[in-house]
Amino acid sequence: MDDADLFDGDDDAALRYAIELSLQEAGQSIELPSSKDATATGSIVISSDDEDDDLDRGPRFPSTTPKTQTPGAQSSELKQPAIGPVQTPSGLASLDRKRMEEERLARLGKRKVPNSAESSPAPSQKVKVHHQTTAGQSGSAIPSQGFHPPAAKSSLQYPRGAVKKTWAYGYPRNGDDIKIEEVLRRDELQLAVLSSYQWDEEWLLSKVDVRKTKLLLVAFADNELKKQQIAANAPSSNVRFCFPPMLPYGAMHSKLQLLKYSNSLRIVVPSGNLMPYDWGETGVMENILFLIDLPYITDPKLRSENTLTPFGHDLSCFLEAQGLDQGLVKSLKNYDFSETGRYAFVHSIGQPVNDDRWSKTVKPMADVTSGCCGLGTAVSNLSLGTTTDIEIDYAASSLGALKEDFLRAIYYAAQGDSGMRRHKERAAIAARRLAAPAASSDIKTRFRIYFPSYDTVASSRGGTQSAGTICVQRDWWEAPTFPRGMIRECKSVRPGLLMHSKVMLVRAGDSTPAWAYVGSANISESAWGRLTVDKKTGQKKMTCRNWECGVLVSGTKPSLTARYEKPDLASAFAGIIPVPMKESVDGYGADQDRKPWYYREA
Template identity: 25%
Template sequence: MALKRPVDVLVLDSDSEDERSTPRSAPSRSNTASRGPGAPQSTSLDDDEDSELARAIALSLREAESSKAVSTPASFQSRIPDKVITDRAELERARLERQRQREAQGGSALQTVKVASTSRVGTKRPRVATLADVRDPSPPSTSSQAFASTSSAASKHAQRFWSGSVKRVANSYVPDADSFTFRDLIGSPSTLKAAVVSAFCLDPHWVVSHFQDETPLLLVMPRPRGDASPALAVCSIKENTYRAIPDEKTADAWQGVMHTKLLIYYHDDYCRIVIPTANAVPYDWDLIDNAFYVHDFPYSPSDEADPFKNPTHCQFSRAFFQVCYTLNVPKRFIADSRDYDFSSAKDVRLVHSTQGRFVPKDQWNKGGGMASLANAVKAFNFAPGGKWEIEATGSSIGSYYPAWLSQMLGACSGIHPASYFRSGRNNTVPPGSPAPAVGQPVNLPIKIVFPTETEITGSFGGAPGGGTLFCPVKRWEEPNFPRHLFHRGESKRSRVAAHTKIILALHKFDRGSLVPPKHEGWMYLGSHNFTPAAWGKLQNGSNGPQIVLNNYELGVVLPIRADSAEELERKASELVTYRRPLQRYSPDERPWQQERFLSTD
C-alpha cells in the first residue's frame, strides 16, 4: 500500500456521475476585501431587444425577491482544507458554517439588478493553428516563476487569432514563451468593453482582480448548496460585476454540475471567445497542465438590433448563443455580439451538454452530449468506410460500461444515437460496434489516456499535485472494468500533472480496402471529461428513449486533414497536449488514485 501524504493544494473537479460533486476552489492568491454594497437596487431588465433572450432573463429571475438582500456565496473564496475530503456533504456543511460566520461579520450583498448596456472598429482576416511539443525542462528556478515580463504581456495583448488556435495555459514549473496567462488572454484593458467568465470552480476575488472597475463583468458559476440568492444578481466585490447561475435540471441537482468553462471578451475592434480546460482559479492557470481554444472575431457593425440575426452566423456562433441562453447569461452580455463577424469559424464546431433529461428524440440535439458530438463529426463530411480510432484523456474516469463505450465510439464516428437507440434487444448500440457478451472484455479501438501513479508521484507537484485527478479505486477494481484500454498520460510538459480534456479521432482504412483511404481526423478540446456524466447516458424510459445529461459542458471539435498517413499522425501529435505514440499500461501499473496516496485524516 502506498504511503499516504497530506494534501497541500487541491481543486476538486470530479464530474463523476457516481459522486455528489460540489464545487471547490484552490486557495486564492488574492486577499482583496469585498467592496461595500454599492450596486444598483432591484429592478426589471430592459426588454427592448430580442424577446427570446428577454425570456431567458425573466426565467433566471423568477425566484428573486427584490426586497431581500442575500450574502455573497463564499464557497469559491475559502481555502481548501489540507486533507482530501471524501465526505463531500461534511465539507459542504463546514463551508456553510464559514459562510454564516462571514455573513454575521458583514458580507457583500447580492441583489437582483438591471444590467447596463455594454457598448462601442476593426479588420478582417481569414485555419486552426496548433501547439508544438514543449521541450523537456530543467528544474524550474525561482526567477522563472515570473517569466512573463511587461513587454511580453504587451506583445501577447497585440496577438490576434482570426482563424482560431489551440494554445497552452502558462505553467510555472515549465515556463515557455508561447503559453498564456489568464491576464494575457483578456487583452488590453483600454479597449475591453465587457467580459464573461464561466467555470465550475471560480475564485471571484482572483477573477475580478484582472479587470478594471468600469468594465462590466459577469461570473457564471454553479449554485452553492444552501444558497438562495437570485439566479441573476449583482456581485459587489467590484463595481459593474454580476453573477449568473444556470438552472438545475436534474432530479437531484447534486448528481450533476455546471462544468462549462468559457471566457468572452468584447473589445472595441474584436470579440475573443476562449474555451479552456482550466477552471477560473489561480491553481489551474499556474501549476497544472491546461490548454484552451481561442478565436477572435473582427468588429463588423450592424444595423440589426437582434444578435440572433447577425448575417455572419455559422454553427459555432449559433451554438454559442444557445449555450449563453442555457447558462442564463443576461442579454446585455450577448447583445454586443451582433457587431462582430463570425464567418471565420465555419470550419469549427461547437459542442455542448445541457443538464437535464431530454425526451422525445427530437429534443436530443437540444440536450447535446453525444448527440451534439455526432452532429459535429457528421458535418465535416468525412469519407465513408474505414474505422475510427479514438484516444481520450481527461481529469476524471467514468463508469465505462460496454454499451456506453460503443455509443461514444458511434458518436465519434458521426453516428447520431437517435438513429439506432430504442427499446428491444440489439437496439442499444450503433451498427458495427456491438457490445461484448456479458463477462467478455470490450474490444473497441478506444485508448483511454490517464496518468499512472508513478507519473504523478514523480511530477513537480508530487502526490498533492494529483488532487484534481479522479479514478476511484473501487471502480478500477470492478471485475469487468476495461483496464486493458488504459494508456500512460504523460504530458508534453514533462513532470507536470495534466488537467486537459481531449478526444482525438483518426480515420483509418485497412490495407487493400476498395475505398481509397482518406487521411483525416478531428480533435475535441473543452470541459467534457470522457464520462457518461459529461456526454450523457441513453435510457429507455416510460416516455420512450431519452438522453440524460448530468452536466453543463462545452467544447470545440476541430477537423484534421492531411495528404498522407505520416502527415496526419504528425498533425495529430502537434495538436494534443500528451505524448504520442501512446504506451499501454504495463501489468504492474495502475492509474493515479487519490485515496491510495492522499490522507483523509
C-alpha cells in the same frame, strides 16, 4: 434507500459526492455540487433601448441589496496560492468581497504597471499582474475561409481561431502556450461572461478591473439562499451572476468565456477552471483551450442581415439553456461568425433535452444537439463522419465508472452517428436479435484513454499534493466491467507537469481529416449523457448531468503516405492542436505493478 437509488445509478455523481465528503472530513471549503436541485434564478435584465446590441453595451442588471457582513481580516498583499488543488479554497460565497475589493484597489493604486511583461514569478513569490496586450499568432490555427462583412479586423489576434496550451511557470515558451493575462487583455476588456466549476475570487479580481469591466459569472448554487448570498457578496455593482438549472448531483462544469472589447468578441473554451494552478501560475499543472476573435459588424444593414453559423447557433442554444437573457443571446448576431464555419461548438446541457427542441430565440433543429448526440451531429456536419474504423486517443483528468456500452456510444459519435446506432444495438441485443459487436470492430484495440499513474503524480513537480482535481475511484477501477486494458499512462510533453486537459484526438484510416475535441468534458456519462427513446412516441431524449462545452477542430485530408505510415500523434495533429501528452503504449491491464492515481487514497 441504498446508494444506487440515491444517485439514480449515476456513478460519476457518486464520485462527486464522495469527494465532497472527504473534503468536509479534511476541513476544506471546496464547494462541490450537492443533491439539491438548482433552478433558474430571476432573469438578468439587459438594456435594449434602441438596438439589441447588448454585448456591445454590456448588461444592466437589477439592483441587489447587500446583506450586512462582518469584515474579516484580509492580507494587504495578494499571496501566491497553494501549489495544488487540494489546498486551494473555492466557492463564490467564501470571502468578504467588499473589503477584499477595497484592499485590492488600494494596492493597485500603489503599483506601477511595467511597460513590458515582467519575468514570471517563482512559486514562492507573490503573484504579479501582467498587462501583456500582444500575443503571437503562432500555434495551431486553420486557414481562413468564408465571407467576411466589413469589420474592424486589424487588431484581432486570433481571427481564424487557435488552440493553445496554458503557460506554466518554469517552462520555456515556444509559441504554443498562453497566459491568463493574454487571454483576458484586462486593459481593453469591457464585458466578460465567465464560467467555472471552481473559483479563486481574489485571484480572479486581480486579473480583471471591475471598476471598468462588467462581469457576468456563470456559477453553481444548489438553493435560492446560496444564490442570494453569492449575489449579496458581489464586490461591485459591475459583478452579477447566472445560475443554470441543475439536475441532482450534476455539475456546472463548463468553463466558457465570452470577452467583449470595443470592436470584437473573443470566445474562449478552456479545460481549466478560474484557479491559479489551472493557469500555470504554480508551475504544477497545465490545461488547454480554444480561442477565436470575432469582429464587430460596423455596417448596420449587414448587421441586421447577419446570420449565425452552426457554431454560433449551438453557442446560442447553450447560452439560452443556461438562463442568460435572450437579448444578450440575440446580440451575438452583431459579430461576424464566418470564421467559425470550420469549427463546431459541442456542448452538454445539464438537463434532459428532447428532439422537439426547447429553443425560443434560434432556429430549431431536428436532431438532439446535446452530449454525445451533439458530438456525432457536429462530426457529420463538418463532413468528418466515416464508416471505417477510427483511432481515438482521449486524455482526461477524471474517469467515471466506465463501461463498454458507454464507450461504444462515444466511438460511434466520433464516426458521425447522432446517437441512434448504439440505441438500436442495445434494443436488438436486449431482444436477443443481435449478438454483441464483432471482435473485428472491437473498440478495445482502437480507443485509448490517458490517465496518470500514482508514480507519475508522485514524481511530478507538485507531487501528490497537486493532484486534487485528478480523480478515479478504486472500486470503479477494479470492477469487472471497467475497461482497464484501454487505459494508458498519461504524461505531459512538458516533463513534471500534471494534465487537467480534456482532449479527444480522432484519426480515420481513409481520407477523412484528423480532428480533435478540446473542452471541459471528461470521459463520463455525466459529461456526455445517455440517449433514450420513448417506446410509444418515438421521441428521443438526451440526459446529461453536467454542463460542458468544447470545440471540434479539424485538419486537412491526410496524404496517402500518412494514411499508410500512421504517423505519431504529434505529427498527425500538427497544425490542428499542440498535442499535450506523450503517446503511450504503457497500459494498466497486464502490469500489476502500475496503479492509477486514486484521489481518495492520497
